[in-house]
Amino acid sequence: MSALTDFVEPVEEAPEPYEHYLNHKYGLASWLLTKDHKRIAILYLISVSLFFVLGGVMAVIIRLELTTPEGDLVQADIYNRLFTMHGILMIFFFLIPAIPGVLGNFLIPLMIGAKDLAFPKINLLSWYIYVVGGLFTFYALLAGGVDTGWTFYAPLSTSYTNTPVITVALGIFITGFSSILTGLNFVVTIHRMRAPGLTWFRLPLFVWAHYATSLIQILGTPVIAITILLLAAERIAHVGIFDPKLGGDPVLFQHFFWFYSHPAVYIMILPAMGVVSELVAAFARKPVFGYHFVAFSSIAIAVLGFLVWAHHMFVAGISVYAAAVFSILSMLVAIPSAVKVFNWTTTLYKGSISWETPMLYALGFIGLFTIGGLTGVMLATLGIDLHVHDTYFIIAHFHYIMVGGAIMGYMGGLHYWWPKITGKLYPRFWSKVGALTIFIGFNVTFFPQFILGYLGMPRRYHAYPNEFQVLNVMSSAGATVLGLGYLIPAIYFIWSMRYGKDASANPWGAIGLEWETNSPPPVENFDEIPTVTWGAYEYHESKVTPSLPPPRPKGEVVRV
Amino acid sequence: MMQPSQGFLPNAPLFPPRASEMARDIDLLFFTVLGVTIFFSSLIAILIFYFMVRYRRTSPNQVGVYMKEGGGTMWLESAWIIVPLVIALGIFAWGARIYFAAARPPSDAKQFYVVGKQWMWKIEHPGGRREINELHVPRGQAIKLKMTSEDVVHSFFVPAMRVKADVVPGRYTTMWFNPDTVGTFHLFCTQYCGTEHSRMVGRVIVMEPADYERWIGGAATGTGGSIASGEDLFVSKQCNTCHRADSTARAPMLWGLMGKTVHLEGGQTATADENYIRESIVNPTAKIVAGYQPIMPTYLGQLSEEEIIQLIRYVSSLKAPSATEQAPGVNPPVPSPAHEGAR
Numbered sequence: 001m002s003a004l005t006d007f008v009e010p011v012e013e014a015p016e017p018y019e020h021y022l023n024h025k026y027g028l029a030s031w032l033l034t035k036d037h038k039r040i041a042i043l044y045l046i047s048v049s050l051f052f053v054l055g056g057v058m059a060v061i062i063r064l065e066l067t068t069p070e071g072d073l074v075q076a077d078i079y080n081r082l083f084t085m086h087g088i089l090m091i092f093f094f095l096i097p098a099i100p101g102v103l104g105n106f107l108i109p110l111m112i113g114a115k116d117l118a119f120p121k122i123n124l125l126s127w128y129i130y131v132v133g134g135l136f137t138f139y140a141l142l143a144g145g146v147d148t149g150w151t152f153y154a155p156l157s158t159s160y161t162n163t164p165v166i167t168v169a170l171g172i173f174i175t176g177f178s179s180i181l182t183g184l185n186f187v188v189t190i191h192r193m194r195a196p197g198l199t200w201f202r203l204p205l206f207v208w209a210h211y212a213t214s215l216i217q218i219l220g221t222p223v224i225a226i227t228i229l230l231l232a233a234e235r236i237a238h239v240g241i242f243d244p245k246l247g248g249d250p251v252l253f254q255h256f257f258w259f260y261s262h263p264a265v266y267i268m269i270l271p272a273m274g275v276v277s278e279l280v281a282a283f284a285r286k287p288v289f290g291y292h293f294v295a296f297s298s299i300a301i302a303v304l305g306f307l308v309w310a311h312h313m314f315v316a317g318i319s320v321y322a323a324a325v326f327s328i329l330s331m332l333v334a335i336p337s338a339v340k341v342f343n344w345t346t347t348l349y350k351g352s353i354s355w356e357t358p359m360l361y362a363l364g365f366i367g368l369f370t371i372g373g374l375t376g377v378m379l380a381t382l383g384i385d386l387h388v389h390d391t392y393f394i395i396a397h398f399h400y401i402m403v404g405g406a407i408m409g410y411m412g413g414l415h416y417w418w419p420k421i422t423g424k425l426y427p428r429f430w431s432k433v434g435a436l437t438i439f440i441g442f443n444v445t446f447f448p449q450f451i452l453g454y455l456g457m458p459r460r461y462h463a464y465p466n467e468f469q470v471l472n473v474m475s476s477a478g479a480t481v482l483g484l485g486y487l488i489p490a491i492y493f494i495w496s497m498r499y500g501k502d503a504s505a506n507p508w509g510a511i512g513l514e515w516e517t518n519s520p521p522p523v524e525n526f527d528e529i530p531t532v533t534w535g536a537y538e539y540h541e542s543k544v545t546p547s548l549p550p551p552r553p554k555g556e557v558v559r560v
Numbered sequence: 561m562m563q564p565s566q567g568f569l570p571n572a573p574l575f576p577p578r579a580s581e582m583a584r585d586i587d588l589l590f591f592t593v594l595g596v597t598i599f600f601s602s603l604i605a606i607l608i609f610y611f612m613v614r615y616r617r618t619s620p621n622q623v624g625v626y627m628k629e630g631g632g633t634m635w636l637e638s639a640w641i642i643v644p645l646v647i648a649l650g651i652f653a654w655g656a657r658i659y660f661a662a663a664r665p666p667s668d669a670k671q672f673y674v675v676g677k678q679w680m681w682k683i684e685h686p687g688g689r690r691e692i693n694e695l696h697v698p699r700g701q702a703i704k705l706k707m708t709s710e711d712v713v714h715s716f717f718v719p720a721m722r723v724k725a726d727v728v729p730g731r732y733t734t735m736w737f738n739p740d741t742v743g744t745f746h747l748f749c750t751q752y753c754g755t756e757h758s759r760m761v762g763r764v765i766v767m768e769p770a771d772y773e774r775w776i777g778g779a780a781t782g783t784g785g786s787i788a789s790g791e792d793l794f795v796s797k798q799c800n801t802c803h804r805a806d807s808t809a810r811a812p813m814l815w816g817l818m819g820k821t822v823h824l825e826g827g828q829t830a831t832a833d834e835n836y837i838r839e840s841i842v843n844p845t846a847k848i849v850a851g852y853q854p855i856m857p858t859y860l861g862q863l864s865e866e867e868i869i870q871l872i873r874y875v876s877s878l879k880a881p882s883a884t885e886q887a888p889g890v891n892p893p894v895p896s897p898a899h900e901g902a903r
Contacts, residue, residue, distance in 0.1 A: 153712070324656050350624060354616075383659050455575070462757070
């Protein structure tokens with residue numbers, strides 16, 4: 001069997017009805033009780049999107065409030081709840097589950113030639129756990145929300161605030177198990193269920209990135225669970241752990257918290273890096289340069305990511321020698337990220353580069369992630385952190401990583417695999433308009449915040465001195481553009497599900513097992529499990545002949 | 561108010577005022593790393609745009625040129641591992657040097673006490689004068705802040721000096737700066753501390769030394785401020801019943817204690833600094849001085865942070881008795897605040 005797929009010639013006669021994972025059963029129960037990884041991915045898509053909208057609305061109110069120096073739109077304690085809940089929803093209920101839950105769930109079995117994940121029931125359980133955690137948090141939001149900041153620093157969170165900390169923390173605690181189980185599922189699946197011939201170094205880099213992510217989810221998430229239990233013990237039972245008035249140590253909380261929450265940053269960014277590797281290869285039509293280096297840099301990031309947590313605490317009164325060690329380790333974690341960026345860029349050299357929408361997102365990712373990463377090096381530099389720590393500089397930095405990086409990657413991935421997921425094409429023109437709007441809106445929103453930070457504007461300020469207003473207004477204006485930018489894909493994605501043209505099995509002319517099966521894939525992904533005799537992205541040996549307009553799917557898997 | 565910079569938007573400065581030598585050092589480091597950032601970001605952006613255009617797909621079936629992985633690519637990979645690593649380590653070393661300097665106040669620094677509480681800064685000058693949300697300091701004098709919090713974690717940040725330090729309940733943290741420019745500068749709390757976090761702001765007012773002396777005025781020559789209050793507390797809390805300056809005392813002698821090495825039960829030692837004395841007051845059994853019984857009750861919750869500071873300042877003011885003097889009694893002579901200030 002050849003490595004690659006030839007495309008079906010357009011057929012004239014009416015196609016026989018094609019049964020795939022979306023239309024083989026109907027009804028709410030067929031969705032809520034499904035064990036199909038593809039349907040579970042759709043469940044995740046719907047739920048993370050809802051949380052993204054909720055978190056986004058809070059961001060809008062925050063930016064509106066900050067257009068004037070006085071705290072005049074909402075009161076201080078409302079404002080504090082808004083940025084706290086914005087952070088909690090976006091981090092724990094959107095960024096962490098988004099790419100693994102939606103794209104990872106949908107694609108890992110397809111990419112490795114498996115019929116499903118190793119534990120389909122556990123996969124569904126993961127989603128239910130996520131939903132239960134989300135409902136807890138949503139309930140806390142309706143009950144007024146929490147005002148501790150998403151970081152829950154003690155003793156503010158344990159002894160001082162009157163808001164429902166325990167409910168929200170419990171929501172995060174519960175959702176953590178969803179994350180652990182998903183990671184476990186992925187690791188077992190990747191180890192045990194690869195198609196014959198699919199060796200580790202033939203795996204798509206998306207799978208490598210998810211493998212690295214899963215390791216962090218499994219090893220890191222229990223620590224936040226324990227931290228939450230300790231927080232609850234102090235808040236409910238007044239056991240002195242963190243509050244010095246009870247005999248505790250507040251800096252201990254920060255160590256525990258960041259021991260998970262720094263690696264969690266890599267849970268959010270690594271899958272996006274995996275997406276970008278796929279996109280760059282597919283739209284330059286050549287193997288990712290330095291495949292092994294890119295693969296192992298994911299593992300290196302996962303491992304080193306556990307050793308840098310105290311760089312969040314350089315001004316928290318830790319020993320200067322500890323600070324020096326954590327600074328140098330933080331410099332080291334920048335290296336595998338740099339390796340990825342250089343390899344992606346070099347992949348473009350002598351490529352066959354198409355300017356399709358997913359590629360625009362991928363290139364946007366590389367540029368914005370580079371800025372986010374290098375400003376991370378600034379923050380890891382002890383002398384600079386003294387000044388910019390806890391200012392808007394750090395806000396700008398991590399939004400470049402999280403929004404400019406993780407969400408750009410997620411959007412790029414959604415656009416790339418949307419035809420596979422739904423079997424429909426979205427309008428090319430509007431998708432490019434959307435990508436450009438998001439890119440511009442993003443930069444106008446967050447670039448001024450770097451300057452605000454260096455000027456000294458602290459984060460989490462409800463009111464601020466007058467001289468910071470111009471830059472804040474710029475940022476809010478950018479946020480408006482960014483918000484509109486996200487609306488565009490939301491509209492055409494939904495539109496495309498009903499009115500979009502049917503997608504072929506391989507609309508991009510890309511290589512990868514997921515493109516060898518039909519769009520949308522049949523219930524069991526492949527009619528027969530493929531045997532793999534080629535490495536990822538071997539376009540140079542291919543006879544890729546993408547045929548546009550796309551052929552209509554036939555009722556069989558298309559093969560040479 | 562702040563002096564606005566003279567730009568095309570006079571009320572929207574793009575650069576913060578700076579008022580210390582260290583601020584200049586940090587700016588230089590920042591702009592160097594910014595240069596590195598701009599260089600690499602531009603390099604990546606230019607390459608991406610160039611490749612996008614130069615290697616644009618011209619026919620639908622075109623594939624990229626295969627580049628075989630091998631010896632030729634290894635040097636490239638090594639180069640972009642080693643070069644960024646060397647640059648990053650250089651940046652690290654430079655940053656660490658500044659950070660270490662910022663952690664070590666010069667020996668002639670004047671020590672101020674700062675207590676953060678929701679949502680205000682309470683500051684005590686070396687002479688005992690107190691102020692709230694304002695810190696008046698003389699130009700050209702290193703200022704050292706010993707800081708603690710009455711409730712949650714705060715952070716003391718003066719952008720013009722480019723330094724900040726968290727103000728943590730239950731311990732003292734230190735920061736210092738040496739203002740070299742007269743003016744009024746922002747003071748911010750940068751660690752989120754609850755509802756009115758953004759109102760926990762104030763001003764640092766750098767004055768000519770003579771103006772500062774005038775401003776501090778009578779307070780400096782008054783009652784001795786918190787040393788006297790500390791002495792009152794020492795008596796009213798009955799510390800003096802055990803901590804006496806005679807050989808039969810049931811508790812360690814405190815005269816000349818500050819800065820000395822203390823030998824503990826179990827053979828360990830500790831340096832008697834502010835954190836040690838604070839811990840000995842609120843958690844007396846944590847470190848037992850060799851040869852004494854753990855009989856001291858805890859004063860946790862019975863003293864405010866400011867009272868603890870007053871006690872520490874009083875204990876610091878107790879000089880070791882010299883051979884020619886008679887051993888001080890329950891009421892040792894209080895050193896003059898001027899003397900204290902020069903400590």
